[in-house]
Amino acid sequence: MTMKSPLEFFRTLPKKTCPECGEQVEEQAESYFMECERCLAKKGE
């Protein structure tokens, strides 16, 4: 058994995907949105 460091734990988390288009979304600390930037921009209009 090996202890995984917290950093490694987060690295193994599955990538977030945009529910709108299925695009992989880069995790952003400041952002709570699920959608990718493109879909967010669309919604903002």
Ligand SMILES: [Zn+2]
């Ligand atoms: Zn999207």
